[in-house]
Amino acid sequence: MNRTDSPAWSDSTRCVHAGGADDPATGAVVTPIHQSSTFLLDDDAYAAIAAGRGREGLIYTRYANPSQRAVQARIAALEGAEDALVFSSGLAAIAATLAALTEPGGHVLAARELYGGTLGLLRDQLPRWGRSAGFADLRDPAAAAAAIRPETAVLYVETISNPTLRVADLPALAAFARRHGLLLVVDNTFATPLGVRPLEHGADLVLHSASKYLNGHSDLIAGAVAGRRELIDRIWLQLKALGGCLDPHACFLLERGLKTLAVRLRAHAASAQAVAEALAEHPAVTRVLYPGLRSHPDHVLARKLLACFGGMVSFVVDGGDEAALRLCRRLRLAKEATSLGGVETLVSLPFNTSHVALSAEERAAAGIPPGMVRLSVGIEDPPDLIADLVAALAGR
Numbered sequence: 032m033n034r035t036d037s038p039a040w041s042d043s044t045r046c047v048h049a050g051g052a053d054d055p056a057t058g059a060v061v062t063p064i065h066q067s068s069t070f071l072l073d074d075d076a077y078a079a080i081a082a083g084r085g086r087e088g089l090i091y092t093r094y095a096n097p098s099q100r101a102v103q104a105r106i107a108a109l110e111g112a113e114d115a116l117v118f119s120s121g122l123a124a125i126a127a128t129l130a131a132l133t134e135p136g137g138h139v140l141a142a143r144e145l146y147g148g149t150l151g152l153l154r155d156q157l158p159r160w161g162r163s164a165g166f167a168d169l170r171d172p173a174a175a176a177a178a179i180r181p182e183t184a185v186l187y188v189e190t191i192s193n194p195t196l197r198v199a200d201l202p203a204l205a206a207f208a209r210r211h212g213l214l215l216v217v218d219n220t221f222a223t224p225l226g227v228r229p230l231e232h233g234a235d236l237v238l239h240s241a242s243k244y245l246n247g248h249s250d251l252i253a254g255a256v257a258g259r260r261e262l263i264d265r266i267w268l269q270l271k272a273l274g275g276c277l278d279p280h281a282c283f284l285l286e287r288g289l290k291t292l293a294v295r296l297r298a299h300a301a302s303a304q305a306v307a308e309a310l311a312e313h314p315a316v317t318r319v320l321y322p323g324l325r326s327h328p329d330h331v332l333a334r335k336l337l338a339c340f341g342g343m344v345s346f347v348v349d350g351g352d353e354a355a356l357r358l359c360r361r362l363r364l365a366k367e368a369t370s371l372g373g374v375e376t377l378v379s380l381p382f383n384t385s386h387v388a389l390s391a392e393e394r395a396a397a398g399i400p401p402g403m404v405r406l407s408v409g410i411e412d413p414p415d416l417i418a419d420l421v422a423a424l425a426g427r
């Protein structure tokens with residue numbers, strides 16, 4: 032029996048069951064790993080190939096695979112979407128989505144505060160495809176409207192920005208996009224569908240680096256896009272043409288990771304709140320950015336929009352980037368590594384990782400002062416994490 036979804040299910044139930052299908056051959060309760068590159072051809076398959084409908088049948092794993100379908104159905108259910116696709120990375124999902132939504136000559140208007148890889152794709156790669164991107168402060172409607180061109184097709188934003196953790200006003204941006212005839216595309220990696228479902232607030236498509244919270248164990252690179260079937264069909268043509276399909280074994284790992292998303296996220300958010308509050312009290316910390324803190328510039332919006340403030344905390348230490356580097360080296364529990372959203376706490380500095388390509392002035396303009404530390408709070412016990420941070424801040 033296929034357990035695709037039920038409107039009566041809550042998030043935790045969806046995480047465990049949506050998209051799952053008991054295996055008719057064996058009765059296995061876990062989706063089997065269909066580790067096959069290709070499938071037996073029959074008259075229906077030939078007809079589907081001839082009609083360009085390669086997504087519907089099972090022909091070749093770059094087009095479709097049962098392991099991909101199971102995890103796609105789960106992500107679609109979690110995001111409240113008609114359909115979804117998985118990719119071999121978050122950037123593969125973003126690239127295929129932008130390629131599908133823009134024609135040659137087309138333009139993407141994006142927020143200034145974005146993941147570094149997305150910034151690079153927009154700024155450096157889009158022009159190589161005959162497209163272009165512009166950036167504006169999307170919190171300022173007049174500035175955003177002034178940056179729209181006749182050829183602008185897409186408005187692009189992250190729900191919670193990296194590493195400044197600003198929260199996007201999705202309902203306002205959706206209204207703005209509709210008024211100007213743009214498609215609103217939202218990268219929901221930091222918030223997760225349990226924090227907010229952007230499609231319910233008027234977004235057209237929602238993107239994920241599934242390498243982060245959706246998988247949650249720092250052992251997989253994957254991406255996803257979810258939205259209306261008509262748009263997903265267009266993006267599928269790009270997936271098929273550019274490659275970037277997700278391997279069946281990785282689909283199995285991602286589906287397994289998704290089962291615990293609800294319990295993990297609750298633990299991440301509770302720990303992040305405790306860590307943020309402890310850091311805010313510390314004399315060696317000059318600033319803490321966490322949407323769950325009253326001092327956060329978007330706290331009121333975050334309370335309205337987000338069901339959960341997430342597991343990412345950024346803070347600024349006294350003494351600049353040198354002091355931040357020393358702090359990272361002294362941490363014993365938190366691991367100094369890029370990426371985020373895993374069960375283990377990771378710490379990294381924007382100045383020498385995600386935002387290394389920017390000058391000090393550009394970083395300051397992007398809201399990244401010297402000494403900024405980005406913490407992906409894992410699911411360890413908060414007192415252990417706080418003790419680790421306090422000892423490192425004390426120079427021990």
Ligand SMILES: *Cc1c(COP(=O)(O)O)cnc(C)c1O
Nearest residue numbers: 120121122146218220240242253
């Ligand atoms: C990591 C990340 C990406 C890129 O995803 P990959 O899986 O590394 O390709 C995109 N957006 C955000 C917000 C990310 O954190």
